[in-house]
Every structure is written in structure tokens, then in C-alpha cells.
Amino acid sequence: MENYTLKFPEQIIKECGRPMTTSEIWQYGVERGYEKTGGFVGKSPWVSIGRKLIIDIKDNPKSKFTVNEQVRPKEFSLKIIVASNLQPIKNKAKNELEKFDEKDFHRHITYFSYTYLSRVYTRTINHLSSGKKDRFREWIHPDLVGVSFPIGLWDKELIELSNEN
Template sequence: MERMTFLKLADTILREEKRPLSIEEIWRIAVEKKYDKEFSKLGKTPWATLGARVYVEMQNNQNTNFYKASSRPSKFFLKDLSNGEIEIEESTKKEKSKKEDKFEFLESDLHPFLTYFANYYLKAYTKTINHSKSGKKSYGEWVHPDIVGCYFPIEDLECRGS
């Protein structure tokens, strides 16, 4: 008898169930059908190993039979059992990537508007701190400028004469 691998296990379960399944569902069904007994050694989290094997197979092998049928939760299915669902999903992924908007302004361009709002409505004084002029070029480097504000409640104080 041929030794069972995680990829063969996933393939077998998906062929028997004939529907997209998540990694946890594949492992749960494998345990119910006693396929897990065909492995000589199993670690503490075999479902994680199964998921890792399927993901790596999809990433490294262009000719793999697995594909991701949906995400959140990630469900997998076999290409040869699907009826054109792969092309539909790939086209929707391309459309979603085209819809991503690119902003034509920087965060620091919004600071004058935020300063106006803070001063006019909150009576707070603000200052933009631009860290891009900093000499830090390591892990702690600041990428975006910060804005700080201060409110002085002096005008709100009432003078109590005695």
C-alpha cells in the first residue's frame, strides 16, 4: 500500500466530498473517516501541516490540481472537479485589483486642514513634526509625519474676585 501524504489526503477528501472545503474541514472529515490512522507520525497540529502543504503546493507548482475556491474562510477545491469556476474567480480577482484607488496626495498634505479644524473648533494649537529629516535610517525610522496639539483652557477660567 502506498504511503499517505498530506496532499494525497486533501485530494482524496475533496474528491469524496465534491465541494470546496477549508483545511479544518478537510482534517475533521479525514479523522471521521479514519484516514489519519494511515500516517506513521503526526505532530501536535497536523491540520496546520496540511494547510501549509496545500498552500506551498499551490504557490510553487503551477500544474497543481488544487485551487483556492474562496477566501475568508479559505476553501480549497480541485481544478479537475470544478466546472469553469476557476476562470470566474480569477477574473473577479483581476477586477478587484483594478478597482484599488491610489491616493494622489501625501498624509502631510492633510495637516493644514486638520490644523484648521483643531484651531477653529477645538481651540487647540497644532504643530506638524516632520521626521523625514531625521538621521535615523534603521528599524525605528519614521515614515509618516506626526501632528501634535495643545489646548490652553486659560480663556475658559473664570476670575473669582474676593
């Protein structure tokens, strides 16, 4: 049944060609009559889909899926679709490069850091909402911050300490 549960969102995301929330995946599948092939039981199958996707992404390094945790609700996509949306930057004149905003690259950096740097979670920091009212405020805060939780490298004592309340 696990394979059917993961084939269901894979088929739907391939058809739509865009990231989708679990409720969007479920609604699309119901509209097309795919829910009968998924083997779902219960009152909230979209929650089951979300849980299966999260488990697959976290536990399976060869997972076909990726998640965008920077939006709420989370959007799931296939790695193939995300990679095809990343357009390489072509050589352009200097005045054309100035048209890009730094935030345009944040989603690419987030994808790269999560996929290729051992699941580094990133978050964008908006320097414009800072309380500092000087002309250098954009240099006070970083644009992106990242964090990784390498629990597999922790010592036994550190794991015991993290389990205490």
C-alpha cells in the same frame, strides 16, 4: 511523506466534491479513519495540511489544487471540481439573459484570472456600500480589481528596496 500529505486532502475533496477548509478536511478524514494513512504528527495537523496545500499551489504550476482566498477561512478544492462547476452560458433569449446579475460571474472571472493569467488575485468591490449618494455611483467603482506580483521580473535594485524596512 509529502506525497501522503497531499494525497490525504485530494482523496477527501474528491469524495466530498466541494471546496473545503483545512479543518473540514481534517475532521472528515478523522471521521473516516484516513488520518492514520497521512503520516501526520503534531498537535495541529490541519495547519500542516494548509501549509502543504499553499506551497503546492504557489510552487507547482501543475498543482491539482486551487484556493479561494476571497472567503475566510480559505477553501481548497481540486481544479477538476472547480472546472466542472463552471457551466457554460447557453444561448438564451434577451429577456432570460437579463436575469443574471453581474456578481454571478465574479467567481468565474476570479478562477480564470488566477488560473490562466499567471495568478492574478482579484477582489470584488461592492459599489452599494459607497459613500456616494448619487444615481451614478455604480459607475464610479469597478466590480473587480486584480493585482499580480511578478517578482521574478523585478530588477535587483527593486528587490533590495522591497527588503528594506
